[in-house]
Every structure is written in structure tokens, then in C-alpha cells.
Amino acid sequence: MSLPDDQSPAPRPLRLLRSRTAATVLALTFCVGLVGSMAFLVLREIDALSTSNSDNLQWSLAQADVEYMQFRLALELAEKDQVSLRDLRRRFDIFYSRLATLESGAVYRGMRDARDLVEPRQNIQDFMAFAVPLIDGPDADLQAALPELQTAADAIMVEVRNLTLAGLAAFADDSDQQRQQVMGTLIRLAAVLAIVLAGLMLLALALWRLNRLASLREAEVQRTAGRMRTIVETSLDAIILSDAEGRIREFNTAAQSIFGYSRAEARQRDMLELLIVPESHDQILSLARHRFDPDAVASILPTLDRTLDVKAMARGGRTFPAELSFDRAAGADGPVYVAFIRDISRRKAAEEGLTEARDRALASERVKAEFLAVMSHEMRTPLNGLLGTMQLLRDHKMTEAQSDLLDHMQSSGQLLLGLVNDVLDLAKFEAGKLSVEQKPMSVKRLLDGVVETISPLAAANGTALSWHWEGVEQDAIAGDARRLRQVLLNLLGNAVKFTRGGSVEIEVETLGFRDPKLEFRVIDTGIGIAEADLERIFLDFETLDSSYARQVGGTGLGLGIARRMTGLMGGTIGAESEVGEGSLFWVRIPMLPVADMPAYNGPDRRARTLQPRMARQAPMTILLVEDNEINRFVARQMLIAEGHEVIEAHDGMSGVEMASTRAFDLILMDISMPVLDGQAAARLIRAGKGPCARTPILAVTAHALPEEVARFREAGMEYCISKPLDRGELLATLAAARQGATEVARVPEMSPSTVDALLDTAHLERFWIDLPEAAREALLQRFTDETARDIAWFADKPTDDPALQAQAHRIAGSCAAFGLKALRKHLGQIETALKQSGTVDPALITALPNLWARSHTALDLWCDEARQTV
Amino acid sequence: MTTTTVTPSFLALALGGLMALTPLSARASDLAQPTGEVLLSVTGDIANTNADGAAMFDRAMLEALPSVTIQTQTIWTEGLQTFTGVQLVDLAAFVGTDAESLRATAVNDYAVSIPSEDWVDGGPILAYLNNGAPMSLRDKGPLWVIYPYDSKPAYQSEVAYSRSIWQLDRIEME
Incomplete structure (x- = not known):
């Protein structure tokens, strides 16, 4: 039992789902990669943020202002001698150091390049260039230059302020930019994460659907399994499941009732030993080898019958014929074997009964046919006696009335003989004892004979009877002249019987090239046959229900026999007819043309x-x-x-x-x-x-x-x-x-050319004309008698008999006298061979009787003709 | 890139070792008196002094302490710089302190606390030479706390930068 779901690949939606899931997973992998790389970027950003490239910039910048102001304060106080010049110098140095840091520190590079700072920076540097020599100079000079220094310091106050403010603005810009950069990266990261999230949701959806399909299929599988269980349990055949070692695993209800073991008893027992008689083991094992051996030729397998007739064994040793089929399936732990066993004892019994009945019927049928054949044969013997005696009676003197009575008796006897012969033919046919031969024969000879046979009857009915070829003549064929004659006589007999004062015509025609047939058509102008009757006229014992048909009589077997004969010859037979117009019966037989002229058959x-x-x-x-x-x-x-x-x-x-x-x-x-x-x-x-x-x-x-x-x-x-x-x-x-x-x-048919080959007709003509009729006939008679005897003498002589040569010479001489030139030549060959080697080819001797017979026939024919013409 | 060259001074080592052996530093010892201009005064919780509760250092005294030379870039200078000085850890050991941080104050009264966690080997130094030369006040000298910034990212933080005090002249252990 195959369930389509089990065998077909994953259903379409599932496959689609799977491929979609795969695509999603791929996309997700890509996204995760993207997230990874973005995370890396973000980490770098964070890293960059974590390592500060500045100290507290604002403070440092503001400190420049503070230190400038302290320096100025120190200047003012120094002028009033409130602070020492040393302190002033220190304040200057601190301010100088601060400015130097702004000028040279890496973090301030961006700020330094700002265009509007070029001038303030220049001014501050100018101030420094002016101040440093004074600060570094002697105390007196410094003291003297204090007012001047103060004025200069006042002059750069705005510049220092501008420098600080520009620095702050630059740093504000810088950190803005940095913040935006981080923001951008974070937004991109968020976008990618959103995609990943969407992808994960899609994946979750796909997985959910997969899960749902899987559970649906599981339910289906369970239903199928349930159905299978039901099927197995309700099966009328025993269904047995065994493991690879042949130990029974499952034993269905039918198996329990057939074999008489309960499920528990059967479990774990060896299937073959428990259920099959030992004689059948080999049969099963060898089929199993063929079926399951991977080396076995695969092409043989389908042709092997998958069922086996074995003898099974039920509990208590009762054996019964069973039909077994099995197959192998993949189980959870190795292959399992499933065997179906059917108790066929009843079928076997029925089969045997049928066979016996058929044999009996056939036998009785044969007995019947044989009985019929024997009876007809036995009837023919006394009938032959009667007919023969009647013929003899004609040798005696009889009155005309007696002769008439004898005529009646004879015709009745002939009719009876015909019927008996028909029945005998039929019986023989039914007993399968009829056969056909394939011998060369002459169509012309056959039809001539048939026409001649029927002619008297036709003449009695005032019916013209003739035959002719339609189209190409094919005289020499291979066939069974006797059967063909029987069929044609039957058709012609019928035609003549049912035609009064009309005509019966036989047409012969060859049909077809590839598979040529010879068709005989018997056409009459008789009473015809109704359309409805055409079907049944070829059936046995069928006579048409017309007074006329009854009048002419018949067993009704004739056409049935003709049909059988035709069939036996591989041909067909049929009829067409118009009531009142006449009938056409046709016979079509396979035509096998032969090259040789056919041997002459039958009396003529x-x-x-x-x-x-x-x-x-x-x-x-x-x-x-x-x-x-x-x-x-x-x-x-x-x-x-x-x-x-x-x-x-x-x-x-x-x-x-x-x-x-x-x-x-x-x-x-x-x-x-x-x-x-x-x-x-x-x-x-x-x-x-x-x-x-x-x-x-x-x-x-x-x-x-x-x-x-x-x-x-x-x-x-x-x-x-x-x-x-x-x-x-x-x-x-x-x-x-x-x-x-x-x-x-066996006397061959003679054609003029054959006669010419055998006879020296010119010589014979002179002989015929020269001699008076009486002497001529006596001579001919003596010659034929003597030559026949002499030729017979040759028959069993050894080929080296010394008398042979003289005999051959003598016969050759008389043959020459009567113009038998072929025979004379042949005898001459024998004579020459004997003269030369003392022996002769036996073939030459054995050919003699045949050659003589043909020569003799030719001579007779020639003489017959000569007698009529002269 | 940071290269640290440690030049051990046997005396300092001996002293340091002695200090290490007496971690409680219950016994204060007297340091030599500075002979030159005092560059640094260390006060507060210290064991070794040479003034009233303070340890005063001139350049020679500082140079006598174990010194390291580091190469690093700074955000205040251009190009790779070489700094030579005393590691804070060595200085702390030298003055003998249990303090958890030190308060460093500059000439311009900028002040910052450096916790003891920072005083590690390979950590910040009290530099007295920049590119092999003493530093003037104008060049952020004479003493400048320098972290080996290039050696690890943690030293490139604003905290480290703010602790990198220059023109340093006072330390109080607290």
C-alpha cells in the first residue's frame, strides 16, 4: 500500500518556505556582518572618545586670560614696588609658557590655523619679542621699562581675549562635528539593527510556519499509520512482519486465524520455521536472494513472479497450499520483511475440480468424435458393397424397368455415400485428424476436372457451366488440390443445384503482390440467398428454410465443411447474393506460385x-x-x-x-x-x-x-x-x-515443349505415315510392352553388370526406331560410361523408369492426337 | 611608543629597600639638606624629611633618585619627546608615605590630586629633563608630571592630562 504523501518530495509550499527561509538566513547573516562592522566602527569612535586629545581645553584657554591678567597685575604692582621683579618674571614666564603651549601644542593646531587669529597671534608674538629681552635683562633695565611694558601689555589685552574666544569657538565647532559624526554612525547602526530585527522576525515567522507544517504532516502520518493498522487488521490475508533475521514482529488478525497462533505466541519466533513447511524454504530463500541481492541483474527482477505458491503449516502441523508474496522495507533498526500469505486451498481444490471436469468433457468430446468417425466409416463399408454390387448388376441383362430401378437405387446410394463422407470429414476435422498438404498443382487441371465432374448435373438442369481466368494466369501453384477440389465441388454443386436454365461461371483471379491470394468466384444466376441468411449458411447443419432447398436436399454440412477446409488451407470463404438474381461464392487462399509444372493429380x-x-x-x-x-x-x-x-x-x-x-x-x-x-x-x-x-x-x-x-x-x-x-x-x-x-x-503433365524434348516427332510422323494402321498399332504395343519390361530389368542390377551395356544398346536401338530421342540419348550415356569404365553412375540407372514413363506418356499423347487427325 | 630606561641608584635602592622593609615608617629618618635652589617641597604624611615636616629637593637630590627616561608624544608639544625623571612611586617610597594620594600644586597655583593607584612602575614620572635638557619655567619646567601617554589609552584621558601638572613646585601627601 503506497500512500502518495509518503513518497512524493516535500510539498510545494513547504519547499518554497524552506527556500525563503534560506534566503532570509542569508540576508540576516549579511546584516549581522554589517552590524559587526558597524559595531567595530562605533567601538572605534568610542575608543577615540575614551582617549581624550585634550585636557580641559576651556580651562586652559581661560587660564591664558587669567595668567595674562596676573601678569598685568604683577606689572602694575611692580611699578608700585608692591611685588618683586622676581614675581613679575615668574608671572611672565607662566603667561609665556601658556602662550607657548597654545602656539605649539598639538591640540591647538586647528585653532592656530583660524584666519581671524593670524593677526592677534602676530601681535602677541610681537609683544613677546619686545618683552622677553626686557624680562631677561637686568633688574634696572626692567624697572625702567615697566611703564613701557605695561602699555604694550595693555595693547594686547584684546588680542589675548580674542585668541581665547576663537579657541573656544573652534573647540565648540570641533566637538559639534565629533558629536555629529558619532550620531551618524549610531543612526546607521540603528538602521541596520532595525533591518536585522525585521529579518529575525521574518525568520521567526518562517520557522513558525515550518513548525506548523511539520505538525500537520505528523498528524497526517499518524492518520496514515492508523489507516494502515486498520487495513492490516482487516486484511483477509495473513500479514506478517519480521525483522532482518526472520523473527516475527507483527502478526495480524488474519494470520492468527489462519495459522492458529496468538500474536504473543508468534512473536519472536522464526517466521519460516513456524509457518512454512521445510520443503518450501528453499523456494522462498532463493526468491529473496534474487529480489534483495544487490548483485542480481536488475532487469531480471521485474520479470520474476513476485508471488510464490508454497505449502504453509498451521498450528498442529496441518499443512495447506498458500500463496506468498513479500517485500523488504526499511525499518528503524535495519530492514524488515513484510509477507502476505493467503490460504489458497479452496482455490486449489476448485482449480483441480475444474481441470478434472474439463478433462472429462474433452475426453467425452473426443470419444464422441471418434465414435462418429468410426460409425461413418463402418457405414461406408456396407454402402460400398451395395454400390459395387449395383455396378455388377449392370453387367447382367435387365429390363428397362429394372434398369430404372437400379438407377434410382444407385443415385440414392451415391447420395447416402455423400452424406456419410460429409459426416466423416466433419468428424475427422473435429478430431483434428485433417491436414492439408502443399504440393505443386495445376489450377487449370483442377478446374477442368471440377467442371467436368459437375457438367452432367448442370446439363441436366439446362445450366451452362464454364470457368475462366481473370487477369494474369498463374497455373502452377503449391496447394492441396484434393481439399481445394472438395471445396469447389461443394460450391459448384450448390450453384448448379439452385440454378435452372441459367449459367454457372467460375472466375479465377490472383490478388495482391506482397501477400498474393488466389480467388475463385462461383457465380450463378440461381434463386439467390436472402441477406439475413448469408451469415448462417456456413454454419453446420444449416439448410435454408425454403421448400426448394428441402427439395434438393443435403445435410447442410457442405458449406460448413468448405469453410473448415478453406480455413485449414489458410484461406477465407464468403458469399454475396441477391434474391432472384443469383449468388456469388468466393474462396480466397494464399497463393504460392511454383516454378515447376505441377505434377498431375487425380484421375483425368x-x-x-x-x-x-x-x-x-x-x-x-x-x-x-x-x-x-x-x-x-x-x-x-x-x-x-x-x-x-x-x-x-x-x-x-x-x-x-x-x-x-x-x-x-x-x-x-x-x-x-x-x-x-x-x-x-x-x-x-x-x-x-x-x-x-x-x-x-x-x-x-x-x-x-x-x-x-x-x-x-x-x-x-x-x-x-x-x-x-x-x-x-x-x-x-x-x-x-x-x-x-x-x-x-505421378504421370507428368505434358506440354508441347516437353513432348518435343522427349520425342523426335518428325521421325515419328514418317513412321506413322509409312505403316498401315494395324501393323503400326501392333508394333507400338509390342515396343511399349518390351521396353517397359526391359527398363524394369535395369532396376536392381549392379552397376558393373556386364549385361548392362548390351541391354542399354538394344533398348537404345528400338527407342531410336520409335523416335524416343531423350531416352535413347540417356541409354547412350549409360552405354558409353560402361564401355569406358565398366561401371556406371547409379543415378543414371535410377532415372530410367521416370524418363521411360514420361516418354511413354508423350508417345501415347502424340499417337492419340495422330489417330484423331489422320 | 614609550621606552622606559631605568637607571638604578644603589643608594636609592638601598634606601627604598629599607623603607620597604619598614612599611609602617614609624621611625622617621633625616634626609640630606638641599644645597642648590629648592625645586620641590614634599609635605604631609611623609616619614623622611629634611625640614620641618617637609622633604625639600634640589635638582641634585632629584637626579640622585632612581630615574627613568620615557619617550612619548604629548598633546601640548609637537613631535616625539624624551622625558627623564623620578617615578612617582619611587618618590613616594623615598619620602616614605602611606598616603592614598598626593596633592600637586604648580607655580601658578594650579593644583591636582594624583591617587596612589597611579604611582606604579611604568606610570607617571616627575620629569626634570625634556629632550635631555632641564626645563625652564617658560618651558613648563622645572618639574612636570608626565604620564607615558603612548603606552596605554588610559593615559590618553582627560584625567591623565589634567594630572599632568607642569611648573610643579609642591607636593602634599594626604
Whole structure:
């Protein structure tokens, strides 16, 4: 609890007062100095007064008169012979001495200089000059000169008088001046003393105010302390104060009730030992070290959690979880520690309960999702059986009515399968089992496929369906073609469903430079969606409440799944619509352009164009490993219909056994099987030395996720086909496997330039024109069959096998005949290397199957074109 | 500035010492008779006399007493002066007195009392030489009580000035 008053510096008025006081003190010091110096002056004056520079001046001056008069009296008496000449001489001498004193004495200097005394002084001196020889002369002469001397003495009477008076006046002036000087000094002193007094009064005032402020603050501090006491005592947390050694000093009410010790009992006990279990001591001490060690890096401190979860110990040894926070404060005698301890046992219990409840809820949620996934999966298996059987039924003769019924059954079955797949997708998504891949793909190929898939439905509704690029084309991107296809199929399916006799258009456009996006816009001229409904169409199980929507059906999961898929790909999805005008659904995904042409993905025309020729393929002996009877039945029927021989195994283990007893041309392997699943079985077959160790294995699975396909391949299953079995797809895959080419899914897309690089088209054209059609086709067939076999022969030969050179030479020859120039050149390199060094770079050998596959595709494409044009 | 030079006279010292040893001065002793002109007569409470209750001094007798020479300025003269004479304390000791003050009277009948507190060593003297020469009556002689004014401010007071009696010829111990 921080109280602002405690932390802020002295409040403003106090500071002001202090500075003013300081100024006053300074001024006073100055004044005192002044007084001191003035006092010194005054003392000097007093000193000067105390040492007199004159004796009794007035008396001395007056005495001059007296002595003059006595001298004159003596003169007169001497004339009458009443006094002796000796007495006269003495009187003269005394008078002379007096005048000499006035003439020469230092104290009379000021008087002597007075202008109006110059003449009297001169006259007196003249008299003296006249009198001295007579006085000093013989008695007779003196006696004779007495009358004359008297006349002269009478003559200077006024002068002597004037001299005395002028002296008195001069001294009066002098003492006046002196008095005034002393007065002036005293007045100045008084003035300074008055200033000092005023200053002292100011100082007293300032001190009084300081004192008042101090007492105000003291009262405030006391109030604060009182508040603090109240806060401490009413706190629900234990508040404990300890000294630097950890001995308890204060123990508030909450602490007493939490720990069960009275204040007196707790006092002076060691806080840690009394209240905290020993195991928690280290925790507290180490935090204290971090907090209070001056060497600790200061920057770490704020990041440290200031509270600790510890185990506290109440009276009687009861322990409970507690939250502790503490800090250090400066006390009167060294630091004190303040600790807050809160009993958190109830909170802990609640937290545990919550965690448990959450875990339970999550677990049951997971169980639910898993249940849903398993159920959908389990539903799909019998459904696949039904659909497969219906396909087989078409091989039998049926009346038109029966065929119609079968149509209905089949479309209902497809719808049901769609629903199950949707639910499965959702369940997988919720279980967190869906992922997206980033693989090179072709936008054009994707949209072509989607449009082709939906075309029949659009055609049935009389709706035109097409797609086009807006702006710059960016065909090759990295993305998840399968998920994108799913989203687009959904949007397009909806658009077509709700559009009758209009148009559905897909626009593709790249957006932005810095963070480019690819936008697909599905624009229809259908019934549209009300503004209010646009928000909720992407929610799960949301079907718009219109008879038409009900009419076309759906789980309402489609757009929800599309939204999830888009989100999974890091994109966004949205819609705009006008009722009656149509709708626009858009999908925006991050676009990652790739330089290479994307690998070809998924079934396409190519598979279909191959299909008719596959029908002509030589019969094979095929091992069918499948635990589900219906599935087994469907697959067997499809294969037998193509003229193949089918041997069945009911689980993985028996499949492996079967494969070890005899050679098969091909193995169809279900993935989910009891006893031994497909992957394990494939591994065993590949690992064994049995006759089927090299036999192509087709994985048959309902859940062909990208990583799963990779795992299948790793287990030795080069091909993958999804359930439910589609006759066309099955046959195409069989053909591919039979040819030993890389799987269909890996056949690269061909551009004219690629074809040119692989084939000598000029040579092929001559070959095509020169030969009759029947011979041409037979030759081509034989060539491709033989070359496929021969290329496969290379696969596991050691690189220094002596037969290699002859074989390479032979294949190179036939390649030249059919214009496969890239392959011929490659074989030529192998041949040359063998001829020169007897061995060959293994990379050249391993590159062969791929090059052959590409050449073969190019050849097929070229021939297809040629057949159509010629 | 005051320089005091003490010229001790063994006889005077002996006498003084004798006097000091007999502070009650119950026994009067006779002083030598003056031979020259009497410059000073000391009367009153004195132990040693050479006349009827008086001690008469001529110049020679005074010069025989312990003398000091001081240099000082005075307010009545110009420039630094040198005075030589007998310290009052020595004179008092010589005549043997218990008096608390002396009454000094001048030729012109100016009179002043000098209390015994003033008769101290380094205090006032009875000067008979000014600047090494005897003083005539015209020069405030022949005897002049001189305080060493420059030696301390107390001697620069009107009291000291008024006690500085010149043309002195009589002293009465009282």
C-alpha cells in the first residue's frame, strides 16, 4: 500500500518556505556582518572618545586670560614696588609658557590655523619679542621699562581675549562635528539593527510556519499509520512482519486465524520455521536472494513472479497450499520483511475440480468424435458393397424397368455415400485428424476436372457451366488440390443445384503482390440467398428454410465443411447474393506460385483414354486380400469380368502366406483388416524372398490421406485406389501397375515443349505415315510392352553388370526406331560410361523408369492426337 | 611608543629597600639638606624629611633618585619627546608615605590630586629633563608630571592630562 504523501518530495509550499527561509538566513547573516562592522566602527569612535586629545581645553584657554591678567597685575604692582621683579618674571614666564603651549601644542593646531587669529597671534608674538629681552635683562633695565611694558601689555589685552574666544569657538565647532559624526554612525547602526530585527522576525515567522507544517504532516502520518493498522487488521490475508533475521514482529488478525497462533505466541519466533513447511524454504530463500541481492541483474527482477505458491503449516502441523508474496522495507533498526500469505486451498481444490471436469468433457468430446468417425466409416463399408454390387448388376441383362430401378437405387446410394463422407470429414476435422498438404498443382487441371465432374448435373438442369481466368494466369501453384477440389465441388454443386436454365461461371483471379491470394468466384444466376441468411449458411447443419432447398436436399454440412477446409488451407470463404438474381461464392487462399509444372493429380481424361486399351490387356493372376465379404465379392466380380484370375485371401496373414506359395502378377491389398493389416502384410511380402517380393501391390483404402499414401508407398505399395471401387479407376490402376510405370498419379503433365524434348516427332510422323494402321498399332504395343519390361530389368542390377551395356544398346536401338530421342540419348550415356569404365553412375540407372514413363506418356499423347487427325 | 630606561641608584635602592622593609615608617629618618635652589617641597604624611615636616629637593637630590627616561608624544608639544625623571612611586617610597594620594600644586597655583593607584612602575614620572635638557619655567619646567601617554589609552584621558601638572613646585601627601 503506497500512500502518495509518503513518497512524493516535500510539498510545494513547504519547499518554497524552506527556500525563503534560506534566503532570509542569508540576508540576516549579511546584516549581522554589517552590524559587526558597524559595531567595530562605533567601538572605534568610542575608543577615540575614551582617549581624550585634550585636557580641559576651556580651562586652559581661560587660564591664558587669567595668567595674562596676573601678569598685568604683577606689572602694575611692580611699578608700585608692591611685588618683586622676581614675581613679575615668574608671572611672565607662566603667561609665556601658556602662550607657548597654545602656539605649539598639538591640540591647538586647528585653532592656530583660524584666519581671524593670524593677526592677534602676530601681535602677541610681537609683544613677546619686545618683552622677553626686557624680562631677561637686568633688574634696572626692567624697572625702567615697566611703564613701557605695561602699555604694550595693555595693547594686547584684546588680542589675548580674542585668541581665547576663537579657541573656544573652534573647540565648540570641533566637538559639534565629533558629536555629529558619532550620531551618524549610531543612526546607521540603528538602521541596520532595525533591518536585522525585521529579518529575525521574518525568520521567526518562517520557522513558525515550518513548525506548523511539520505538525500537520505528523498528524497526517499518524492518520496514515492508523489507516494502515486498520487495513492490516482487516486484511483477509495473513500479514506478517519480521525483522532482518526472520523473527516475527507483527502478526495480524488474519494470520492468527489462519495459522492458529496468538500474536504473543508468534512473536519472536522464526517466521519460516513456524509457518512454512521445510520443503518450501528453499523456494522462498532463493526468491529473496534474487529480489534483495544487490548483485542480481536488475532487469531480471521485474520479470520474476513476485508471488510464490508454497505449502504453509498451521498450528498442529496441518499443512495447506498458500500463496506468498513479500517485500523488504526499511525499518528503524535495519530492514524488515513484510509477507502476505493467503490460504489458497479452496482455490486449489476448485482449480483441480475444474481441470478434472474439463478433462472429462474433452475426453467425452473426443470419444464422441471418434465414435462418429468410426460409425461413418463402418457405414461406408456396407454402402460400398451395395454400390459395387449395383455396378455388377449392370453387367447382367435387365429390363428397362429394372434398369430404372437400379438407377434410382444407385443415385440414392451415391447420395447416402455423400452424406456419410460429409459426416466423416466433419468428424475427422473435429478430431483434428485433417491436414492439408502443399504440393505443386495445376489450377487449370483442377478446374477442368471440377467442371467436368459437375457438367452432367448442370446439363441436366439446362445450366451452362464454364470457368475462366481473370487477369494474369498463374497455373502452377503449391496447394492441396484434393481439399481445394472438395471445396469447389461443394460450391459448384450448390450453384448448379439452385440454378435452372441459367449459367454457372467460375472466375479465377490472383490478388495482391506482397501477400498474393488466389480467388475463385462461383457465380450463378440461381434463386439467390436472402441477406439475413448469408451469415448462417456456413454454419453446420444449416439448410435454408425454403421448400426448394428441402427439395434438393443435403445435410447442410457442405458449406460448413468448405469453410473448415478453406480455413485449414489458410484461406477465407464468403458469399454475396441477391434474391432472384443469383449468388456469388468466393474462396480466397494464399497463393504460392511454383516454378515447376505441377505434377498431375487425380484421375483425368488420360486414365479414361487408356481405359479402352486396358480392356484388351492380357489376363493376370491377381491375389485379392480383403476381409469384407461383400467388398471381396465386388472386387472379384470386376476383375473376373476383365478376364483375370482371382485368388482370395481373407486377412493380411493369409495374404502373406498365399503370396509366399506362388507368384502373382498383382496383389490387391485392403488396408484395414483384422489379424494383420494391409501395411504390415505388404511389408512382410516385400521383406520376404518369396515369388511375390517384386509383385506390384495396390492399396485399397477408404481413407487415402496424403501422409497415408506416403506410408503405403513406404510399406511397398506403389499404387493406391480408393473405396468404393470404381471399375474405371480399378482397371486404369491395374494397367499402370502392369506396365511397371510409375503410378498413374505421378504421370507428368505434358506440354508441347516437353513432348518435343522427349520425342523426335518428325521421325515419328514418317513412321506413322509409312505403316498401315494395324501393323503400326501392333508394333507400338509390342515396343511399349518390351521396353517397359526391359527398363524394369535395369532396376536392381549392379552397376558393373556386364549385361548392362548390351541391354542399354538394344533398348537404345528400338527407342531410336520409335523416335524416343531423350531416352535413347540417356541409354547412350549409360552405354558409353560402361564401355569406358565398366561401371556406371547409379543415378543414371535410377532415372530410367521416370524418363521411360514420361516418354511413354508423350508417345501415347502424340499417337492419340495422330489417330484423331489422320 | 614609550621606552622606559631605568637607571638604578644603589643608594636609592638601598634606601627604598629599607623603607620597604619598614612599611609602617614609624621611625622617621633625616634626609640630606638641599644645597642648590629648592625645586620641590614634599609635605604631609611623609616619614623622611629634611625640614620641618617637609622633604625639600634640589635638582641634585632629584637626579640622585632612581630615574627613568620615557619617550612619548604629548598633546601640548609637537613631535616625539624624551622625558627623564623620578617615578612617582619611587618618590613616594623615598619620602616614605602611606598616603592614598598626593596633592600637586604648580607655580601658578594650579593644583591636582594624583591617587596612589597611579604611582606604579611604568606610570607617571616627575620629569626634570625634556629632550635631555632641564626645563625652564617658560618651558613648563622645572618639574612636570608626565604620564607615558603612548603606552596605554588610559593615559590618553582627560584625567591623565589634567594630572599632568607642569611648573610643579609642591607636593602634599594626604
